[in-house]
Amino acid sequence: MIHRLTLSDVLAEHARSRPRVTAVVDGEVRLTYPELDERVTRLADALAARGVTAGERVMWLGRNGHAVLELLLASSRLGAIFCPANWRQSTDELSFVVDDLTPKVVVWEQSEAAAPLSDDGWILAGEGYEAFLSSGSPAARREGTADALPGDPTGARPGPLTDGAAHPAEPDGPLTGEAAHPAEPGGPLTGEAAHPAEPGDDTLPVLALYTAAFDGRPNAALLSSAALVAHSTALLVVRQMEDGFTFLNNGPLFHVGTMMFCLATLQIGGTNVFTPAFDAEEVCRLIDAEKVTQAFLFGQMIDAVTEANRDGKYDLTSLRFVSHSAEWDAMTTVDDSPWCRSKMGGYGQTEVGGMLTFLGLAPGAAGFAGRPSPLVQVRLLSSDGSEVPSGEVGEICARGKSLFSGYFNRPELNAEKTRGGWHHTGDLGRREPDGTITFIGPRLRMIKSGNENIYPAEVERALKTHPAIADAAVIGVPDDRWHQAVKAVVVLKGEATAEDVVEHVRTRLASYKKPRHVDFVEAIPKKGFTPDYDALDAAHGGGGYPGS
């Protein structure tokens, strides 16, 4: 255990090394690192009293807030797995996720999305969350050992809480389907038949983020503390994050894009500021008030913030950002770190912890995805597993310190994705003569609408549950506003209008996944068992919808 560094350990160290630093700002809530550490200890105790042990899942159903970080850190303290669910999902999607992940505890906000779900045994966020957290007995902590963990050989194991009146009921119903899904988080990836449930083991999964629907259903990518710490450190290198870094969490924390900066900010002992969702005026106010170094801002969001501060009401000079427009550059500080120096970004996905390659590591690169993080290896492989020569297209495959531990409860998919000891990203790329990487596109077709990835298989599966639909295929068509829009090509076996078809999907999936166009046909052209998307694009699309 001499080499361990869990997220909980990172917090415990900051509580010692940064006793006066503000860790969290969320509305009226301001917490120093020792205060956050103390709350996380109580929260872990409260979760443990609910039966959360190593390998169990804890879910958050709600918008951004410090509860997300606290629940993640408390889960780390117990060796448990935390999942911030996508609150933009439909009730059916949320129900799938709950059934799939079988969390022991769900903490949720009352909201449009979550309201229809049963709250039987769940913990209501807001005052309910605070009451729950307070049920973690401070007496269970030992003096002078901020990181005394349940199960940690160096710490006393707190017993079950005796004042269990506050939340005596074990969650039940569909939440406790433990028998059906014995916890084998890493699946075949770990190669260890009986992984000992040692909370301090930083190779245990600690974060579950639902992602790409490869087989028509979302999968929970599991990330260990070791992987998250490694990814954070790579971000510290490329973004040149330092003591005092302050990140505004205005993007959704169920996406790795915001979560990765939240965790890198934790890693360097900086300050995480939370706001429920993007609001240009509120973003300006928070940047000014909290001296924010970086926020989750892109394209139109930057323009909206620029517009909101047109009168210069807010001081945004603390924000160190990539150059965007003369107006924006004048009200912020143009940053010279590799991350910001030219174009931000690179290539990434949830399964690699966030970013796999960085533009900032390849100044003047030929390939617009840049070069791999210092903590990973990348190879471009052909379908037979051999490395393709420079200049040819292959599947982007990776291994290294930041990679995920597989999908929760998907042993077959995990074996397929990690064949040969390399993670197969499902995306295509090319190595340029200068060694940099060009991202080509998904190996399986995917629709990009707004900033969202829409997987045809998922929408097709929803369409086919309609009693009047015999067959269906989905493509992307050009759209001025969203880049691509979803078009459904449908074969009927009964009566249904285009409106019926759209409404059927809208009630089952996130609204952005619903078709905006419906064409009715006699038959779907096929290649083997799968739709012939090139033929569909020629006949119904015309946008050269993502080639493979």
Next chain:
Amino acid sequence: MIHRLTLSDVLAEHARSRPRVTAVVDGEVRLTYPELDERVTRLADALAARGVTAGERVMWLGRNGHAVLELLLASSRLGAIFCPANWRQSTDELSFVVDDLTPKVVVWEQSEAAAPLSDDGWILAGEGYEAFLSSGSPAARREGTADALPGDPTGARPGPLTDGAAHPAEPDGPLTGEAAHPAEPGGPLTGEAAHPAEPGDDTLPVLALYTAAFDGRPNAALLSSAALVAHSTALLVVRQMEDGFTFLNNGPLFHVGTMMFCLATLQIGGTNVFTPAFDAEEVCRLIDAEKVTQAFLFGQMIDAVTEANRDGKYDLTSLRFVSHSAEWDAMTTVDDSPWCRSKMGGYGQTEVGGMLTFLGLAPGAAGFAGRPSPLVQVRLLSSDGSEVPSGEVGEICARGKSLFSGYFNRPELNAEKTRGGWHHTGDLGRREPDGTITFIGPRLRMIKSGNENIYPAEVERALKTHPAIADAAVIGVPDDRWHQAVKAVVVLKGEATAEDVVEHVRTRLASYKKPRHVDFVEAIPKKGFTPDYDALDAAHGGGGYPGS
């Protein structure tokens, strides 16, 4: 294996991602990353043909040069352990190290130090090294798989070389004492009785650096690829190293201080420039010619370089360095990274991979060792293992990603040093109210002479091998030039002069460890079984020689 990243993997990735970048400069030798990768593959093949397998040791006996990096990387490719020995040692010291580490192969330079040693079966550096490297058959490599490793499931295992005529002899004599020292590199630290010898496992030790003589003999600290990669990444963060970083290896590579920057430069895909030893004029020439970003320079060395370039003959502006003097600052570029912003450094030791804490992570800190690396935890523990309160002195204890894997073949010392799951550094420190750490001094007494650490126990052991010496103790006394000088307090049982005593030690240990003063006494004052150093200091020292 999806999470592995050995030093060999780092090299293989750079060969793909940085095909045109210069990896190594050493005199007339210039190697790109693909060229270095190809040489390392041949060297690994040549070592494998000599019987080097996972866990075996490979030793370098000579000054700085690219051979050091190549041998380290080739050892990583095989899962073997590489040790760059201290060439400033005496013949007796070198013999001890060879007997202790039992290397399978020793590569050495003819030099004053190494000449007296038998060269039976050893590989002579220079032309001999090149011939040896060339004996690694290029045919053993597969096309398109630069990282095909012996024993790697993804690579063909190259068989023994058939053209073995060049170096047919197995090394023999005292080098192959395998039976006496079965390879259990991590000792009790790994907790795995039978560590599988899998070359791609990045938790295997790959580097052995001899360090502190806790029990009167030097010990080889073992560092794994995972620890070295983690430490490098922490340096990348604090030093803000970027693509194009060029490091001049002018300090000794058997010390972690130079090795850690060599490896961080490798990690970011920069350029390592080697020079045999410090020479102010040559350092100037190399900085100018190779556009060096950083060199291993401190205090008097900086003054010497400033003096050598007083006429401005060399352009040193590529060097990004800490502010030192007006003259120095004018001829270099004052760097703004946390590493350089105020005072360089922090607290470190070989056993933590180099640096444990950084001043750069604690701007304006109360404690002059700064704050821990983002990849470790630090606690200050009392002798009973409990954490001492802020403001009180305790032993600096650590765990985290960059920590060593124990000492080679020292199971009892390893168990002692890692009790409770924390590495006990042997040094004392104090946590300040702002959470930063002050380094107090070694828990065991140690003499600081020049920049060298001298452990009394080691010198005492050497003294006691003299036939006329019945007992001896060693203390530090104030010295204008060296800060402290070694004084021997000796009890005779026969005839010996002070000159005899000094000469006896000089022929057995590095010259700087020899006593500069000798006092003869009737008896050494003791506390239990050990000398009473306070009484000795009062009677023979007067410098308040290191308190405990």
